[in-house]
Amino acid sequence: GFGRRFYHRGGLKTGPMDKKLKLLVDHEEDRGFRQRYGPVPEAPEERQKSMEEVWRDIEYEMTYDHEAEEGNFEEVGEFADRYNPDQKVTIIKPYPERKRHGASCEPDGQEHSYQIVGTWSRRFPQEMFRNHDGSWIFPIVLSENRWEEFYLIQDWDMKKRIYPFQERSFKSVPTIGPHDGGYSKMWFLDGRDRMDVPEEQVGMPGDKYLVTFRWTKLKELTWEKLEGDVGDVPQGQYYVS
Structure with a gap:
């Protein structure tokens, strides 16, 4: 059979092909040239993910x-x-009907409780308080070192961790769980006066911060400093190695 002949690249963008390049076989086969097929269609616009x-x-x-x-x-x-x-x-x-082996972001519609596990309590789980709008809150008192790490668990189950997508995360980042994993990933509330710490977050030992966890469609964890509100400073732990 006849083979394909590629001797003119670019199509309409480079203009018509020089007549001296036309072959007799193209006429004999009644081979259609690019002009026969109309303008080049516009490439579909790529949709940005939400x-x-x-x-x-x-x-x-x-x-x-x-x-x-x-x-x-x-x-x-x-x-x-x-x-x-x-x-x-x-x-x-x-298989035609595959079971998805990843966690769902959707709440399951069941009643749950949430606990916070942080450095100020020596990583002992503490019950969060349910707010009237369905969110869960917990006040943190900044300790002597002026920073705290924490994650959440569901229903007092240490295998149902809720944690940020990366280590030492700031607030309002992608949140994972409940899931048995991510053991090195925690939120990091830094009250020290540093270049990467927002001015409104800088605090001293005893300053209070309110942590809020919401789960409607997506899970979201945020915090804010409670100006003028102070508490007892948790004692720091020191080790000799």
């Missing part, structure tokens, strides 16, 4: 169970590689 979609993707990737996912595929068979006949290739395909 913040909600981005947060969902992050949580799904971080809670994905690779071992459980192995059960979502069936083996089609073992075949010789097309380009290397001595090598065998196993072909698998996903």
Whole structure:
């Protein structure tokens, strides 16, 4: 049969092809040239993902169970590689209805309690208080070192951790869980006077901060300094190594 001939690149963008490059076979085959097919269609505009979609993707990737996912595929068979006949290739395909092995961002509609686990309490879980708007709050008193680390758990279950997507995270970042993982990832409330600490967050030992956790569609954890409100300073811990 006739082979394809590529001798004019660029299409309409580079103008018509020089007549001296036309071949008799093109006329004999009645081969259509680019002009026959109208203008080049506009490329579809790429849709930007919403913040909600981005947060969902992050949580799904971080809670994905690779071992459980192995059960979502069936083996089609073992075949010789097309380009290397001595090598065998196993072909698998996903089941039509696959179980998703990542955590859902959606609340389950059940009643739950939430506890906060932080450095000021020597990482002993403390009950958060339910607010009238459905959020959960807890006041933190800044200790001698002027910074605190913490994460949340659900229903007093240490395997149901709620934590930020990266270590030493600021507030209002993608939040993961409840999930048995992320053991190095915690929120970091820094009250020290540093370049990367917002001015309104800088505090001294005894200053209070209100932590608020909300879960409507997305999980969100924030905090704010309670100006003029102070409490008993938690004692620091010191170790000799």
